[in-house]
Amino acid sequence: MDAVRAVASLPGTSAEIVWHEQESLEGYDCILLPGGFSYGDYLRAGAIARFSPVMVAVREFAARGAPVLGICNGFQILTEAGLLPGALRSNECRSFRCCQTAVAVVSTQTPFTCACEEGELLRLPIAHAYGSYTADASTLRRLWDSSQVVLQYADENPNGSADAIAAICNDGRNVVGMMPHPERATSSLLGSSDGTKIFASLLAATMETAGA
Amino acid sequence: MIDVTVTIRTRESVLDPESETVVRSLHALGYGEVRSVRMARRIELELDDMDHVDAHARVLSMCDQLLANAVIDEYEIEVPEPAARITELVTGA
Numbered sequence: 001m002d003a004v005r006a007v008a009s010l011p012g013t014s015a016e017i018v019w020h021e022q023e024s025l026e027g028y029d030c031i032l033l034p035g036g037f038s039y040g041d042y043l044r045a046g047a048i049a050r051f052s053p054v055m056v057a058v059r060e061f062a063a064r065g066a067p068v069l070g071i072c073n074g075f076q077i078l079t080e081a082g083l084l085p086g087a088l089r090s091n092e093c094r095s096f097r098c099c100q101t102a103v104a105v106v107s108t109q110t111p112f113t114c115a116c117e118e119g120e121l122l123r124l125p126i127a128h129a130y131g132s133y134t135a136d137a138s139t140l141r142r143l144w145d146s147s148q149v150v151l152q153y154a155d156e157n158p159n160g161s162a163d164a165i166a167a168i169c170n171d172g173r174n175v176v177g178m179m180p181h182p183e184r185a186t187s188s189l190l191g192s193s194d195g196t197k198i199f200a201s202l203l204a205a206t207m208e209t210a211g212a
Numbered sequence: 213m214i215d216v217t218v219t220i221r222t223r224e225s226v227l228d229p230e231s232e233t234v235v236r237s238l239h240a241l242g243y244g245e246v247r248s249v250r251m252a253r254r255i256e257l258e259l260d261d262m263d264h265v266d267a268h269a270r271v272l273s274m275c276d277q278l279l280a281n282a283v284i285d286e287y288e289i290e291v292p293e294p295a296a297r298i299t300e301l302v303t304g305a
Contacts, residue, residue, distance in 0.1 A: 044281055051278070080281065087283035089222075094229050134226055134284060160227065 003034040003071065006183040006195065010203045020052040029206045030067040030111070031058055033074025035127070035181060045088065045130045046076030055081055067111040067205060068175045069198075072128055075167075075177030084170055084177045085143070086135030092160025096129040100191055102154040103166045103180055107147045110169045111205035112176045112198050121154055122194035124180035131179040133161040133168070143168055150176055214262060216271045217290040218255040218279055226284045255279060264291045 007015035007030075015032075018025065025031060038049035049055075055077075062068045062083055070078040078084040091097055100123055105116040116122070135143070140162055143149050151167035159179075167178030182195030222228040234249045257274075259267055268291045280287045 043278070047278060047281065079283075087281055089226065089284050090229060092227060092229050094233055132227075136225070136283075160229075 002181070002183040002186075003032050006186050006199050007032065007202075009186065010199055013203060018054060020049070020054050022054050023057055025054070025057040025061050028061075028066075029209075030069065030202055031061055033058070033068070033070040033077055034183070035072030035074060038073055038077065041130065044076075044080065046073060046078075046080040049073070049077045050081040059083065062170070062172075062175050065172055065174050067202065069112055069202070070175075070177040071181055071183065072126075072131070072179055075179055076130065078175060078177045083175050084168060085139050086133055086162075086168070088130050088179070089132050089134050090130050091128070091132050091158075093158075096127070097131070097158045098127040099125065099158065101126050101156075101158055101166070101180060103151040104154040106149045106152050107169070109147060110150055110173050110176050110201075112178075112201050113150055115201035115204050116197050120197075122151075122180075122182075122185075122197060123192040124182055124185045124195055125191065126158060126180050128159070128179055131161070132159040133165040133179070135162060146171070148173075151178055151180070214259045214264065214267050215292065216257045216259060216267055218257065218271060218275060218287055219252050219290070220255065220275075220280050220285050220287045221250055221252045222284055223286050264293070267291050 004015045004017060007013055038046060042048060058068065059081070076088045079087050102121050102123055105113050105118060105120045105122065108114055108116050108118050148169050149165055150169050153161065153164040153166050157164040166180055167176060169176045182198035184190055185192040185195030187193050228251065231249045231251045234251065235246055238246045257271060268289055271289050275287050275289065
């Protein structure tokens with residue numbers, strides 16, 4: 001619901017919750033896979049949800065180059081589905097981390113960071129036990145060489161992620177996965193409104209696509 | 213009916229804080245002789261009766277698709293030997 005509100009608060013924008021068994025994603029400009037504990041994290045976080053019927057349409061949506069954002073469990077689902085490389089494993093500290101983090105914007109070349117400045121710090125909360133990004137050495141090298149690292153933990157690495165990676169994108173740069181929760185940083189009442197920049201980027205990218 | 217066991221472990225190249233934590237805890241309890249621990253998950257599958265080669269292939273597919281994540285896991289599949297099954301059938305045990 002936080003994600004719905006964050007998107008719906010943008011001017012001229014609406015958001016809908018899509019049931020996991022829905023087969024069509026016709027008419028949407030962006031798909032957002034929110035955080036949560038799909039299937040109770042059974043087997044592995046996101047391992048079962050990646051087979052939800054709607055994921056067929058999500059894969060087709062992504063293949064068309066349309067923007068897809070996975071937040072926390074959404075990121076886990078995207079990696080399990082092979083839409084993003086690597087995997088999210090258990091936090092190195094072996095505990096659930098629930099805190100504010102500072103993340104640096106590494107790449108502004110995605111629909112979700114295009115309204116940010118490179119190097120800009122965003123204060124976003126995290127809340128996860130399986131958020132440590134891992135990939136083999138060649139994948140990590142490729143991610144850096146291709147500017148596919150999108151956000152990087154700045155103050156401390158809260159979960160032992162490889163290279164302090166907090167968010168990545170796919171080769172096509174339209175699918176982004178992030179462990180921090182921008183939808184929970186949309187007001188000073190929540191401790192930070194830096195998350196609005198992620199959604200403002202989405203709006204800007206969508207308007208640009210619509211105008212093209 | 214055929215029983216197949218899958219044992220899933222974190223790849224050696226992937227940091228395994230759970231195993232490290234268990235080692236530290238064992239040491240704290242006085243079991244200093246423990247040099248390493250490797251946590252594993254055991255999945256026991258009961259399949260319809262089928263050829264053991266087919267069973268292995270099917271479970272391999274299950275592992276690739278769902279049960280294991282190749283980025284972080286390695287796994288072993290144990291399928292009963294056909295000779296043992298024949299013995300079972302003959303003796304009715």
